[in-house]
Every structure is written in structure tokens, then in C-alpha cells.
Amino acid sequence: MGYARYEITRPNGDRIEAGYAVQAVCEKDGCEAQIDRGLAYLCGKDPRGDDHGCGGYFCENHLYGDNRCGPCAAKIEEAEEVSA
Numbered sequence: 850m851g852y853a854r855y856e857i858t859r860p861n862g863d864r865i866e867a868g869y870a871v872q873a874v875c876e877k878d879g880c881e882a883q884i885d886r887g888l889a890y891l892c893g894k895d896p897r898g899d900d901h902g903c904g905g906y907f908c909e910n911h912l913y914g915d916n917r918c919g920p921c922a923a924k925i926e927e928a929e930e931v932s933a
């Protein structure tokens with residue numbers, strides 16, 4: 850299985866190259882941490898975006914809980930409070 854490099858369409862319509870062989874910078878404003886576009890740095894579980902993530906890529910300092918960026922982690926918490 851080759852997940853080193855592949856193309857995806859982001860929720861916002863951008864087509865980008867993703868995969869752990871693709872070098873990138875954390876997408877958090879002002880953060881310049883070097884990361885790659887592997888699933889380890891993905892917000893959520895699906896690079897195209899899903900209910901649990903925005904499909905952005907963030908460094909380990911800007912991923913929280915179950916691999917989510919700040920805004921997505923906050924959204925999930927809110928949803929859980931409502932349904933609880």
C-alpha cells in the first residue's frame with residue numbers, strides 16, 4: 850500500500866498533495882513547525898475532511914485529544930455536551 854504521496858481534494862476545494870513523504874508546515878497561524886502530510890499530523894481521520902476534523906495538518910503542539918486542531922476539538926466538545 851502506498852500512502853507516501855497522493856492527491857486529495859480538501860473540503861474547501863483545494864487540490865493538494867498529501868502523504869507522509871510530503872513536507873509541510875503546521876497550518877496553525879504563526880506556527881512554522883516542520884511536519885509532513887501523513888495521517889499522524891492530520892486533523893481528523895480523513896484527509897478530505899470528515900465529521901471529526903477539518904483535514905488540516907498541524908504539528909503535535911497544535912493537535913489535541915484524538916488528533917484534532919484547536920477549533921475542531923472545541924467543536925467536538927460542544928457537540929458532546931449537547932448530546933450528553
Ligand SMILES: [Zn+2]
Nearest residue numbers: 892903918921
Ligand atoms: Zn481541524
Ligand SMILES: [Zn+2]
Nearest residue numbers: 875880908911
Ligand atoms: Zn503548530
